[in-house]
Each structure stands twice: as C-alpha cells, then as structure tokens.
Amino acid sequence: MIRFDGISKRFPDGTLAVDDFTITIPSRTTTVFVGSSGSGKTTLLRMVNRMVDPTSGSIHIDDDDISTLEPVALRRRIGYVMQNSGLLPHRTVVDNVATVPLLTGVSKREARAAALDLMDTVGLDRALADRYPSQLSGGQQQRVGVARGLAIDPNILLMDEPFGAVDPLVRSELQQELVRIQKDLAKTIVFVTHDIDEAFLLGDQVVILKTGGRIAQVGTPAEILANPADEFVDTFIGAERGRRALSIQTVNGKEVVVDGTGRLAGILRSPTPESGRSA
Amino acid sequence: MTWVLANLGQIWELTVAHVLLSIAPIVLGFLLAVPIGWFAYRFRVSRGLVLTVCGLLYTIPSLALIVAMPTILGTKILDPLNLIVTLTLYAIALMVRTATDAFDAVSTDVIQSSTAVGFGAWRRFWQVELPLAGPVLLAGLRVVSTSTVSLVTLGALVGMSGLGYLFTNGYQRNFPTEILTGIVGTVLIAVVFDILLVLIGRMLLPWARVDDAARRGAGTARVKAVAA
Amino acid sequence: MNLFGDAFRWILEPSHWTGPNGIPNRILEHLAYTGLTVLIATLIAVALGLYIGHTGRFRGIAVSVTGAMRALPTLGLLVYLAVLFGLGIQFALIPTIIVLVVLAIPPLLAGAYSGVQSVDGRTVDAARSMGMTEWQILWKVEVPLALPLILGGIRSAVLQVVATATVAAYISLGGLGRYIIDALPVRDYTTVLVGALLVTILALVLDGILILCQRLTVPAGVRAIRSSPGQRSTTKSASTVSTAA
Ligand SMILES: Nc1ncnc2c1ncn2[C@@H]1O[C@H](COP(=O)(O)OP(=O)(O)OP(=O)(O)O)[C@@H](O)[C@H]1O
Ligand SMILES: [Mg+2]
Numbered sequence: 001m002i003r004f005d006g007i008s009k010r011f012p013d014g015t016l017a018v019d020d021f022t023i024t025i026p027s028r029t030t031t032v033f034v035g036s037s038g039s040g041k042t043t044l045l046r047m048v049n050r051m052v053d054p055t056s057g058s059i060h061i062d063d064d065d066i067s068t069l070e071p072v073a074l075r076r077r078i079g080y081v082m083q084n085s086g087l088l089p090h091r092t093v094v095d096n097v098a099t100v101p102l103l104t105g106v107s108k109r110e111a112r113a114a115a116l117d118l119m120d121t122v123g124l125d126r127a128l129a130d131r132y133p134s135q136l137s138g139g140q141q142q143r144v145g146v147a148r149g150l151a152i153d154p155n156i157l158l159m160d161e162p163f164g165a166v167d168p169l170v171r172s173e174l175q176q177e178l179v180r181i182q183k184d185l186a187k188t189i190v191f192v193t194h195d196i197d198e199a200f201l202l203g204d205q206v207v208i209l210k211t212g213g214r215i216a217q218v219g220t221p222a223e224i225l226a227n228p229a230d231e232f233v234d235t236f237i238g239a240e241r242g243r244r245a246l247s248i249q250t251v252n253g254k255e256v257v258v259d260g261t262g263r264l265a266g267i268l269r270s271p272t273p274e275s276g277r278s279a
Numbered sequence: 280m281t282w283v284l285a286n287l288g289q290i291w292e293l294t295v296a297h298v299l300l301s302i303a304p305i306v307l308g309f310l311l312a313v314p315i316g317w318f319a320y321r322f323r324v325s326r327g328l329v330l331t332v333c334g335l336l337y338t339i340p341s342l343a344l345i346v347a348m349p350t351i352l353g354t355k356i357l358d359p360l361n362l363i364v365t366l367t368l369y370a371i372a373l374m375v376r377t378a379t380d381a382f383d384a385v386s387t388d389v390i391q392s393s394t395a396v397g398f399g400a401w402r403r404f405w406q407v408e409l410p411l412a413g414p415v416l417l418a419g420l421r422v423v424s425t426s427t428v429s430l431v432t433l434g435a436l437v438g439m440s441g442l443g444y445l446f447t448n449g450y451q452r453n454f455p456t457e458i459l460t461g462i463v464g465t466v467l468i469a470v471v472f473d474i475l476l477v478l479i480g481r482m483l484l485p486w487a488r489v490d491d492a493a494r495r496g497a498g499t500a501r502v503k504a505v506a507a
Numbered sequence: 508m509n510l511f512g513d514a515f516r517w518i519l520e521p522s523h524w525t526g527p528n529g530i531p532n533r534i535l536e537h538l539a540y541t542g543l544t545v546l547i548a549t550l551i552a553v554a555l556g557l558y559i560g561h562t563g564r565f566r567g568i569a570v571s572v573t574g575a576m577r578a579l580p581t582l583g584l585l586v587y588l589a590v591l592f593g594l595g596i597q598f599a600l601i602p603t604i605i606v607l608v609v610l611a612i613p614p615l616l617a618g619a620y621s622g623v624q625s626v627d628g629r630t631v632d633a634a635r636s637m638g639m640t641e642w643q644i645l646w647k648v649e650v651p652l653a654l655p656l657i658l659g660g661i662r663s664a665v666l667q668v669v670a671t672a673t674v675a676a677y678i679s680l681g682g683l684g685r686y687i688i689d690a691l692p693v694r695d696y697t698t699v700l701v702g703a704l705l706v707t708i709l710a711l712v713l714d715g716i717l718i719l720c721q722r723l724t725v726p727a728g729v730r731a732i733r734s735s736p737g738q739r740s741t742t743k744s745a746s747t748v749s750t751a752a
Contacts, residue, residue: 086633090726340670343703
C-alpha cells in the first residue's frame with residue numbers, strides 16, 4: 001500500500017506542480033493517474049521512489065515514511081519504467097535487464113539467467129539478448145524497459161507513459177501483455193498516462209487529475225463512467241460526445257447502439273431477451 | 280616597472296610588430312578557410328579529404344613548420360614570410376573544421392525554403408548561409424585569433440621581432456621582469472583582439488547573442504589552441 | 508628541396524642513432540616529458556572535468572579559466588618560470604613540466620566535462636531511478652559514454668605537448684627540440700630540419716595510435732546508434748571535438 005498524505009510540490013522556479021494531494025493506493029492492484037499534460041502525474045510518480053522530494057506532506061509505503069528511507073536503497077526495491085525506455089545505450093539487452101540485480105550483488109550468471117527468463121515474460125525473443133538498444137524497435141525497447149523494471153521482482157512498479165511513444169497497434173499489444181503479466185504477478189502498479197482508454201483498460205483504480213495534481217475523481221472505471229463527478233471529468237472521458245456517449249435507436253424494430261457521432265457501435269442484446277423485449 | 284617605463288619605446292615597437300605579424304595570418308586564414316569549409320560542407324565527397332588534410336596539418340608542430348619553411352618556400356631564415364605562412368596554415372587548419380560545422384548547423388529547412396523562394400546559389404550563400412553560419416564562424420575566429428597571437432612569440436626563436444623577443448632576451452639576461460612584460464603584453468593583445476572580434480560580431484550579426492554562440496562554438500572549436 | 512634529402516641522409520646515418528645526442532635517446536626524452544605531463548595533467552583535469560560534468564557546477568568558471576590559459580604564451584611562461592626558479596640546469600624539468608601541464612589542461616578538461624554533459628539526460632535519469640549511486644552513475648554510465656570525448660581531449664593534449672616539448676630544449680633540456688635549438692645559431696639548417704621532421708613524425712605516429720584507441724573505445728551500443736541515420740547530431744558533436752584536435 002502506498003499512501004500520499006497532503007503532498008505538495010513547488011519547484012525551485014516557483015511552479016506549483018502538485019497541491020495538497022492525498023490518496024491511498026491499494027496493494028497488488030493497478031492504479032492509473034490520468035490527466036492532461038502538466039497536471040503533475042510524473043511529479044507524483046517520481047515522489048514514490050524519491051526522485052523528487054515533496055515540499056510538504058508525507059508518503060508511506062506500507063508503514064514506512066519514505067522520507068526516512070535511503071533513496072538509493074528505496075529505488076532498488078521499486079521498479080521504474082519510463083517513456084523513452086531509458087535503456088543504457090552501451091549495454092546489451094540482457095545486461096540492461098540485469099543492471100539492478102548486478103548492482104545488488106547477484107552473481108553474473110544468475111542475473112543473466114533471470115534476465116533471459118524475464119525476456120520470455122515480457123514476450124521478447126531471447127535471440128535479441130545480445131543486441132544493443134539502438135538495434136531494437138520502439139516496442140521492443142519498451143518491453144526491455146518493462147523487463148528491467150521487473151528484474152528485482154519488486155512489489156511496486158512505477159510506469160510513466162511506458163507506451164506513449166509507440167504506434168497504436170504495438171501499444172495495444174503491449175497493453176494486453178501488461179494485463180496478462182499483472183494477472184500472473186499481481187504487483188502494486190502505479191501507471192501514468194494521458195490516454196483515458198488506456199487508463200480504463202489497465203486501471204483497477206483510476207485517478208483523474210487536473211492541473212496542480214488536484215484530484216477530479218477517483219474510482220473504478222465503471223464508477224467513473226457511470227457517475228462522472230463533474231463537467232471536467234465528463235469532458236475528459238468523452239462521455240458527452242464521442243465514442244462513449246452511446247444511445248439506443250430503433251431500426252426496423254431492432255434496437256441498435258450508436259455513439260455520439262451517430263456512428264453504429266453495435267446492437268443491444270439484453271441478458272434475458274424475452275423480458276427485455278416486452279418491457 | 281622602472282624597466283618597463285625606461286624601455287617603453289622598444290616595447291611599443293615590439294608590440295606593433297607583434298600585432299602586424301598576427302593580423303595577416305588571422306585575416307588570411309579566415310578568408311581562405313571559409314570558402315574551403317563551405318566547399319567541404321557543400322560537396323560531401325571532398326569533405327573527408329579536406330578535413331583529414333587539415334587534421335594532419337595541425338599535427339605538425341608549429342616550431343617545426345616555421346624552421347622548415349625556408350626549405351619549402353626558398354625564403355631566407357629571417358624572412359617574416361616563414362612565420363606568416365606557417366601561422367596562416369594553422370589558422371586554416373583550425374578554421375576549416377569550424378566553418379564546415381558552422382555551415383552544417385544552418386538548418387536545411389531554411390536553405391530549402393530560401394531556394395524555393397528563388398534565391399540563386401550565389402545570393403543564397405551571401406544572404407542566407409553566411410549570415411546564419413556567422414555566430415559559429417565568429418567563435419572559431421576568436422579561437423584562431425587567441426592562438427595566433429600566442430604563436431607569434433615563437434618567432435623569437437628564429438630571430439623574428441615581436442613580444443617573443445622579450446622572452447629570449449629576458450632569459451639570456453636572467454631578467455624576469457622583461458619576460459613578464461612580454462607575457463602580459465601578449466595576453467593583452469589577445470584580449471584586445473578578442474574584444475574587437477566580439478564588437479565586430481555584434482555589429483555584423485546583431486540578431487545573434489554573440490556570447491551564447493561563442494560558448495557553443497568554443498565547444499566546436501575545442502582544438503589545440505596554443506600549441507607551439 | 509635538397510635540404511630534405513640531406514636531412515633524411517642525416518637521419519639514416521648510423522652514427523646518429525647512438526649516444527646521448529642520438530635519435531633514440533632524444534625521442535625517449537621527448538616521450539618522457541610528454542608522458543609525465545599528460546599523466547599529471549590528466550589526473551588533475553579529468554578528475555575536475557568529470558566533477559564539473561556530473562554536477563554541472565563551476566562550468567562557467569572552467570570555460571573562462573581554460574580560455575585564459577589558452578592565451579598564455581608557452582615560451583614566455585617557460586622562460587619566466589625557469590628564470591624565477593633559477594635552480595640551474597638539472598632542475599629545468601620542473602618549469603618545463605609545469606608549463607606543459609598548463610598547456611595540456613584546457614583540452615583535457617573540455618573533453619571530460621563536455622563528454623559527461625553529452626550523455627543523454629534521460630539515460631542518467633533512468634540510471635538514478637533504478638537505484639544507482641552517484642558514483643555508479645559516473646563510472647558505469649557517464650564515463651563509458653563519455654570515453655570517446657575524454658580520449659579526444661587526451662589526444663589533443665598529447666599533440667600539443669609533443670609539439671611544445673620542443674621548446675624545452677631552449678631552457679637546456681633534452682628531447683627532439685635539442686636538434687633545432689642547437690643548430691639554429693650555427694645556421695646548420697639540415698639539423699634544424701631533422702628536428703622538425705622527427706617531431707612531426709613522432710606527432711603523427713602518436714596521433715595515429717590515439718585515433719585507434721579512440722575508435723576502439725566507442726561503446727559498441729553507441730557505435731550502433733551512430734550508424735543509424737536518426738542520430739546524426741550525436742555523431743557530429745562527438746566527432747567535432749575529436750577530429751578537430
Ligand atoms: N524539474 C522541474 N522544475 C520546474 N518545474 C517542473 C519540473 N518538473 C516539472 N515541472 C512542472 O511541474 C508541472 C507538472 O509537471 P509533470 O511533469 O509532473 O507533468 P505531467 O503530468 O507528467 O505532464 P506530461 O503528461 O506532459 O508528462 C509542469 O507545469 C511542469 O512544467
Ligand atoms: Mg510526465
């Protein structure tokens with residue numbers, strides 16, 4: 001469990017990136033921070049591994065106040081995956097994955113074997129093990145990034161727009177892969193994105209943020225869709241117009257579902273067709 | 280200090296000689312290096328060759344080149360031409376690289392759009408490429424200037440005039456004040472040249488923050504500046 | 508041009524290959540001054556440069572101080588220190604090494620700090636987020652990636668020192684400068700030319716060796732980046748410093 005308590009962050013240049021942010025992130029589930037650019041998502045995420053220290057407030061991981069923990073040690077038990085994969089360009093794929101285990105004194109052979117296993121986990125061909133990052137596609141690089149994040153078998157995995165820079169097809173592939181991995185591993189994942197679809201797909205808990213890290217709404221995807229807290233959320237999730245504003249029209253006596261732009265989305269089938277029809 | 284005051288006349292003469300010996304290589308080197316650099320930038324094939332030759336040229340120790348010059352040029356050993364030709368070659372070697380990089384740094388978009396608007400190659404060079412390459416060229420020229428002023432002192436070893444004379448003479452007389460005067464004078468000339476170049480830059484390139492470009496250019500022209 | 512022929516004949520003459528004024532001994536002396544200087548200067552400048560590059564502190568000061576150092580005329584500084592020390596011939600080594608170190612520091616410092624600064628900030632950030640200590644970031648990430656530029660600095664420094672060590676002969680030290688300095692007053696231009704040729708050849712050979720080292724130390728992954736077209740700018744800024752030298 002990660003608990004943010006009245007967290008604020010003002011950068012030295014005066015920017016108030018996060019203003020009084022409080023939330024609890026339950027263990028072994030995925031929490032997604034979603035919001036537009038500059039809403040403070042990255043700042044919040046980087047506070048968890050003390051890459052950024054809050055100006056005020058406290059963060060607890062389980063019962064430890066992280067400000068009392070040594071940053072380097074803390075970071076070594078938290079996985080971190082970032083947008084541009086952040087791989088070390090001068091190390092091969094397998095060495096990149098094994099970086100942190102090697103830092104913590106795991107033997108070279110063990111670390112390498114574990115890294116190869118992780119490549120399987122994230123769906124990377126072992127044949128790529130000795131390539132350099134620059135010789136991989138963007139999607140492959142992100143998979144390496146995820147594998148590296150998992151290398152120390154952390155309880156917590158922080159992911160900052162990990163799929164932001166790949167094309168839509170690869171992105172949805174990677175998303176499915178993450179869903180599968182999470183089903184097996186059940187980590188506490190904090191995931192940052194500005195893509196609401198991605199948030200609803202991956203998140204057990206979704207946190208919609210406005211500028212300054214102010215929470216617009218927290219809930220499961222279903223709760224948010226069913227009850228947008230305000231107009232901002234409404235607009236953000238596109239409930240008013242667009243694909244999510246589904247409505248029923250009757251065509252030739254059958255009910256079809258169309259979206260906000262009038263495009264056909266599907267037909268409506270009630271769980272008990274007979275009663276549905278008669279009602 | 281008394282020595283300086285007593286010998287002001289001679290110091291001034293040496294300073295003037297030093298300035299004259301410095302100006303020719305700086306100006307000549309710049310004027311020759313810019314077209315060569317442009318050529319290397321424009322025609323990729325020639326690039327490797329030009330840059331390699333310049334690199335090799337710079338590897339030759341300057342004192343070695345100065346003393347070899349009479350053999351190559353058929354001049355007398357005391358002819359100032361030996362020093363001027365040598366330092367011009369160094370200036371070119373230093374400057375061509377910077378010039379190539381400077382033209383490279385001019386964005387292709389700008390060049391293509393100016394071609395599209397109807398600039399011919401000649402006018403495009405004068406009105407687009409050269410001005411935009413200006414800040415980096417200036418930064419390179421500043422390095423060349425500092426290095427040349429310092430290298431002129433080596434001429435004293437082969438009997439040339441200039442402030443370097445105070446070094447050899449002061450050494451023979453075991454007289455540190457004289458040597459120090461030479462050092463201070465040389466640095467002062469270098470500083471004055473540098474200030475002048477910055478001022479000329481401000482005048483010709485009013486849109487560029489000269490200091491900024493120089494800082495960037497100091498990286499580009501990070502070269503063996505005061506090699507002897 | 509006949510002088511060149513004379514000079515080569517002089518060099519090939521077996522009697523010039525023995526004794527204290529023989530070519531091997533002069534080359535060894537020359538290399539010794541160069542080696543000692545570059546060693547000392549590297550210890551000082553690379554340490555400082557890595558510090559400046561890693562922390563980003565004092566960069567402005569470093570730029571202006573090295574700029575000023577470059578304006579100092581080497582010959583002047585050399586004879587000034589020699590006269591000031593006034594310790595006699597056997598101590599000429601100290602002012603010589605000081606002057607050559609002063610000469611070698613700017614390119615070394617610039618190579619080291621610009622090398623570290625050229626490392627992609629996101630890579631360093633990722634390394635830090637993984638839990639590398641600052642020391643590990645420096646040695647496992649920044650130094651390997653900066654190595655080509657650091658070596659570029661060493662290469663410039665070596666070339667300058669080899670060239671300039673010639674003037675050490677002026678304050679009665681050995682090295683290849685001896686041939687030039689001794690022969691000039693007696694107008695023995697063949698020997699002057701011999702000195703010039705030998706220094707040039709030595710410089711070219713050393714430069715060749717260093718270029719080779721530089722090639723070999725480009726991290727393999729970085730070499731792969733450079734051959735891919737999207738990354739030209741990285742390649743350029745790196746090669747600028749190294750080949751300019
Ligand atoms: N190191 C910093 N110094 C000053 N201001 C910063 C710094 N880092 C972030 N900010 C500012 O804090 C605010 C929040 O930034 P943050 O990176 O957390 O946003 P984000 O939600 O991650 O945005 P994006 O979706 O673009 O990644 C922005 O206004 C940003 O400019
Ligand atoms: Mg962000």
